[in-house]
Amino acid sequence: MTLVLADLPRATQRAVAETRERVAALHAELPRNGLVVWTAGNVSERVPAVDRGVPGLLVIKPSGVSYDELSADAMVVCTLDGKKIEDGTPAALVPSSDTDAHAYVYAHLDHVGGVVHTHSTYATAWAARGEEIPCVLTMMADEFGGPIPVGPFAIIGDDSIGRGIVETLRDSRSRAVLMQNHGPFTIGKDARDAVKAAVMCEEVARTVHVSRQLGEPLPIAQGHIDSLFDRYQNVYGQPAAGAADQPSQEA
Structure with missing residues (x-):
């Protein structure tokens, strides 16, 4: 039986509306940061669970629609099995062709709240x-905790790509x-976090590529990678309201 958004509890309807606003706005960051062309790429976010008994939901862009037309509506x-609900959009407006991959990630990695896929040039060149x-940059140690791994080759059309993402990242800090011959997928605590990871992924892919044109990049010792990752994830940035003063950090 197909879920009908209008029949769900009010709190869930509000959570869906807010998630749609966030996801629509974040799609603008992909072309702005040069991560996509035409209608390629997608951002999704898990809808917060605010009502018991409501199945898990995600919000994602429609397939083949121009970025200029990606309103919240x-x-x-x-x-989370990738099936569209009756959400008020036209029946002909189908979800992204990568929806099954996103849904599989949410269904199998509870800590993930956002997923992004791009075909950004340098990261996709490494995937090819x-x-x-x-991991030859402190920025990589900070953000990814080590190298950015390669996932298996998989064909779009079912959850094969999602399985590859989960298998590769389940025990990784990245x-x-x-995804081999395809391109980068990133995850985060929410969609904004996953978009940031996509931007950073392309940046380090480009920088390491340029470095290799000049010679062999110098490795970073694993102990330094671990220390940098711990500092960036747990100390860097402004302290939470009411928290004790933190030492100053690099910009």
Whole structure:
């Protein structure tokens, strides 16, 4: 039986509306940061669970629609098995072709609240070679905790890509995976966090590529990678309201 958004509790309807607003706005960051062309790429976010008994939901862009037309009302709502609900959008407006991959990630990684896929040039070039991006930058140690790994080759059309993402990232500190011959997928605590990871993934892919044109990049010792990752994840930035003063950090 297909879920009907209008029949769900008011709190869930509000959560869906707010998630649609966030996801629509964050899609603008992909072309702004040069991560996509035409209608490629997608951002999704898990809808917060605010009512008991309501199945898990996600919001994602519709397939093949121009970024200029991605309003909140156009965002598609799906269950965590990738099926569109009756969400007020036209029946002909189908979700992204990558929806099954996103849904599989949410269904199998409870800590993930946002997923992003792009075909950004440099990260996709590494994926085409089936080569992980080595951790030779402190920025990479900070953000990804090590190299950005390569996931298996998989065809769009079912949850095969999602399985590859989960298998690759389940035991990894990286929030990005280069799906072989396809491109990068990133995860985060929410959609904004996953978009940030996508931007950073492309930046380090480009920088390491340029470095290799000049010679072999110098490795970073694992102990330093671990220390940098711990500092960035747990100390960097402004302290939470009411927290004790933190030492100053780099910009």
